[in-house]
Amino acid sequence: MLVYSDKLREERKKKGLTYEAMAYKLGYKSKSTYRYIELGKTIPKLNVMTEIASILNKPVGYFFNLEVQEYGTKYDRNQKPS
Structure with missing residues (x-):
């Protein structure tokens, strides 16, 4: 997971x-x-991510690049499909 600090x-x-x-x-x-x-020096837990997003009135995904790995395939939800 990557935090978009900017x-x-x-x-x-x-x-x-x-x-x-x-x-x-x-x-x-x-x-x-x-x-x-x-x-970006500390990666927050899900509850903290949710609270930050709530305070700033944005969806959680706006601030965090959540990567999911399933069955050996890495999926980055911000990457455009090919």
């Missing part, structure tokens, strides 16, 4: 939210915890 930052700024505000809304004590998610 999209997180862009949408956070559009909403006028700081790192501190996002951290507070997510229940974190430190802004660094959210900042690491936005920088």
